[in-house]
Amino acid sequence: MSRHLDAEGDNQPMVNPTIQRRRLGLALKRAREHAGRTQDEAAAVIDAAASKISRIELGQSGIKLTDLHLLLDLYGVTGEEAEPLRELARAGRQRGRWSTYRNAVPDWFRQYLDLEGDASEIRCYQPEVVPGILQTEPYIRAMNATAHPRPNDEDLDRTVAIRLERQAILRQDGGPELSFILSESALRRNIGDVDTMSDQLRHLVEVSNQPNVSLQVFPFDAQTYETASFNFIILRFGDDAGSDVIYVETFTDADYLDRPDAVRAYTRLWDRLRAAALGPVESRKLIRQLADELAR
Structure with missing residues (x-):
């Protein structure tokens, strides 16, 4: 036993x-x-x-x-x-470390925050917007102002604080391996003004140079029909693939999937998307090009 x-x-x-x-x-x-x-x-x-x-x-x-x-x-x-x-x-x-934010973060997402903080590997596919863990503060504020035309300043500050605190795992020693696949749509979708978007793209270039981060772009002209219109995250804990969790978020809730068949299906989808996306170097080049276009 x-x-x-x-x-x-x-x-x-x-x-x-x-x-x-x-x-x-x-x-x-x-x-x-x-x-x-x-x-x-x-x-x-x-x-x-x-x-x-x-x-x-x-x-x-x-x-x-x-x-x-x-x-x-x-x-x-x-x-x-x-x-x-x-x-x-x-x-x-x-109580977990995120319990102090219980008024600003729903229960179903607090669970994800705790899982994210202890994962050894995080793989994130995002087709529409830049993932929260990679967002700059101006981008966060602009995105929430769009979602809520009359946002409460205190609530907005809490949202910013939570996302910026999450980003500590990008820099911490012994942090997780982080892999991102972003659709070109997420890079071209204007959030905020030109400066906000340009700075966000340059931030992605900077982060993608870190040794524990892999960032790939799924371009509009990809020679494949493989795609997914929904975002998902694969979390791994240690070397045991049997502990993988798939996080799929909806508008008001989230699903945490760990059934072997579900994990296999999402892992295969991730592998196909990664193969169809531009490599890290090509992706960085495209992001830098889009940032330069905005600056002009």
């Missing part, structure tokens, strides 16, 4: 509560599958719906210690093997 728990990195230092819930969920899922139990059987033991087990295994919901004990008994996880999972459950009930 221990081989199923070791993959979760139980000896790693504790991080944020969302990650602890995620790690606990993965460990419980593997323990359940190893025991040959279904989600329905697990749900019956804690007197809940199967959807509750699904949320726990996805790390979207915490679990009471009493329910955890019942599940561990069902899965045959006892003694020293059970204690790390109890510690994860206790840690997962604490």
